[in-house]
Amino acid sequence: MDATVFGAWVATGLTLLIFSFLYKDTPLFKFAEHLYVGVSIGYTIVKTYDTVIMHLIVKPIVENGEFALLIPVAIGMLMLTRYVPKAAWMSRYAFAFIVGMGSGLAIPRTISSFILKQVEDTIRPLLSMAGPDGLTFSMNLLNPASNLNAIIILLGVSSVLFYFFFSIEHSGVGKAVARTGIMFLMIAFGAAFGYTVMARMSLLIGRLTDLIEFSDASYGRPTLWLVVVTIGVLVVLSRRAQREPPQES
Amino acid sequence: MIFLRRQLPIIITLITGLLFAGQYYVPHPASEQMLTSATKWMQIIGGFALILGVTSLFHQHAVKIGRQEAGWGYSLVLYVAMLGTIAVGLWANGKESVDGAMTAFGWVYNFMMVPLQGTMFAILAFFIASAAYRSFRARSREAAVLLVAAVIVMMGRVPLGEYLIPLSGDLSSWILNVLNSSVRRAILIGVSLGAIALSFKIIFGVERSYLGGGKE
Numbered sequence: 001m002d003a004t005v006f007g008a009w010v011a012t013g014l015t016l017l018i019f020s021f022l023y024k025d026t027p028l029f030k031f032a033e034h035l036y037v038g039v040s041i042g043y044t045i046v047k048t049y050d051t052v053i054m055h056l057i058v059k060p061i062v063e064n065g066e067f068a069l070l071i072p073v074a075i076g077m078l079m080l081t082r083y084v085p086k087a088a089w090m091s092r093y094a095f096a097f098i099v100g101m102g103s104g105l106a107i108p109r110t111i112s113s114f115i116l117k118q119v120e121d122t123i124r125p126l127l128s129m130a131g132p133d134g135l136t137f138s139m140n141l142l143n144p145a146s147n148l149n150a151i152i153i154l155l156g157v158s159s160v161l162f163y164f165f166f167s168i169e170h171s172g173v174g175k176a177v178a179r180t181g182i183m184f185l186m187i188a189f190g191a192a193f194g195y196t197v198m199a200r201m202s203l204l205i206g207r208l209t210d211l212i213e214f215s216d217a218s219y220g221r222p223t224l225w226l227v228v229v230t231i232g233v234l235v236v237l238s239r240r241a242q243r244e245p246p247q248e249s
Numbered sequence: 250m251i252f253l254r255r256q257l258p259i260i261i262t263l264i265t266g267l268l269f270a271g272q273y274y275v276p277h278p279a280s281e282q283m284l285t286s287a288t289k290w291m292q293i294i295g296g297f298a299l300i301l302g303v304t305s306l307f308h309q310h311a312v313k314i315g316r317q318e319a320g321w322g323y324s325l326v327l328y329v330a331m332l333g334t335i336a337v338g339l340w341a342n343g344k345e346s347v348d349g350a351m352t353a354f355g356w357v358y359n360f361m362m363v364p365l366q367g368t369m370f371a372i373l374a375f376f377i378a379s380a381a382y383r384s385f386r387a388r389s390r391e392a393a394v395l396l397v398a399a400v401i402v403m404m405g406r407v408p409l410g411e412y413l414i415p416l417s418g419d420l421s422s423w424i425l426n427v428l429n430s431s432v433r434r435a436i437l438i439g440v441s442l443g444a445i446a447l448s449f450k451i452i453f454g455v456e457r458s459y460l461g462g463g464k465e
Binding site: 040043047050069072093105188192203204207 | 253254257258259261262263264265266267268269270271272273274286287289290291292293294295296297298299300301303304306320323324326327328329330331332333334335338339342343351354356357358359360361362363364365366367368369370371372373374375377378381391392394395396397398399400401402403406407419421422423424425426427428429430431432433434435436437438439440441442444445447448449451452459460461
């Protein structure tokens with residue numbers, strides 16, 4: 001059997017095993033779930049081995065004589081002292097190095113990219129210069145860079161920040177601003193929800209497209225055969241579960 | 250001993266933190282080189298962190314198999330899948346394809362990992378839809394706004410939605426690009442302020458939980 005055809009059978013089978021969860025949490029799903037975790041971890045280990053051990057440590061040391069790389073290797077090894085209770089404190093050096101470096105790198109870059117840049121993009125001119133004639137105000141909602149949208153964005157950012165950060169009682173004008181912030185938040189949550197649902201739908205369509213493709217005769221129609229087998233196994237499991245006495249809790 | 254166990258790690262954090270915070274403000278090739286090397290060092294040390302996590306998982310499932318606890322067979326499946334993938338991956342030198350030909354590792358990736366991962370996330374579509382059907386009620390003005398925004402974005406992302414509500418495509422883009430981005434921006438600013446405060450606390454030794462508990 002060709003590797004691609006065999007792969008089509010395996011891929012179809014695994015897809016159907018996961019879909020069996022739509023019926024209920026069956027042993028078929030649990031099997032596929034553990035298989036997924038195992039394969040994913042194996043894949044990550046191999047990729048890390050290839051990227052870190054081979055390309056970042058072994059090759060630079062052997063080919064270019066970069067022996068300074070033994071320092072991070074030693075720091076990394078210190079992490080493994082966690083398994084030796086008497087020497088576990090030495091792992092703190094590795095964590096101290098990583099955390100200190102991460103914090104140091106984060107401060108200026110976060111201020112620059114996530115605060116100053118965001119504030120700069122929020123506080124834009126509310127009117128535009130249009131040639132020698134003077135100022136204009138663009139009302140095109142579909143253009144995110146229009147003046148009207150600039151005002152809406154400014155309003156949204158300010159009101160949401162006000163709702164989150166200003167620890168004063170939300171009454172009077174403050175209440176109106178905070179309520180506006182809540183409305184912006186609700187719209188964003190709704191949009192995020194809708195976007196996530198459609199992203200998942202897109203994945204679902206991808207899987208169904210594969211199942212349709214693998215129902216072709218050139219693959220030996222694995223979709224059709226394996227759907228029948230999966231349903232048959234589910235029926236058998238269901239019958240068996242009905243016959244077994246309920247477990248005492 | 251207290252110095253080695255407790256104070257030296259804090260000093261290391263302080264020095265590395267200040268050093269790499271200062272690096273940003275020194276536009277010298279040597280400074281850039283230091284950042285490049287440090288990034289590589291982080292990746293190497295991160296690789297060892299993976300060993301910690303994987304060893305813990307190995308141990309957990311090994312105990313389950315050894316004691317033949319309920320569901321130990323699934324742990325065995327996990328073990329076999331993991332070791333099998335590692336074996337074919339090392340055999341193929343971590344390459345999914347060589348000269349355009351798919352390796353055994355590539356086969357595992359294309360015909361096992363991709364379908365499993367794709368389907369695992371795809372079934373969430375059903376559960377999200379089911380949860381939404383049960384819990385989405387326009388009980389208040391805020392809930393109604395959330396519901397309407399979600400429906401518009403969903404309609405605007407598919408041809409059928411745009412066919413039924415012609416404006417939904419433009420409206421969906423406007424919600425995502427203007428209203429949603431303004432909220433994301435505000436949240437990002439808030440999260441960043443928190444992250445900076447935490448970073449300062451870590452560098453100056455106020456926050457020490459990353460060192461773990463245990464004996465001094």
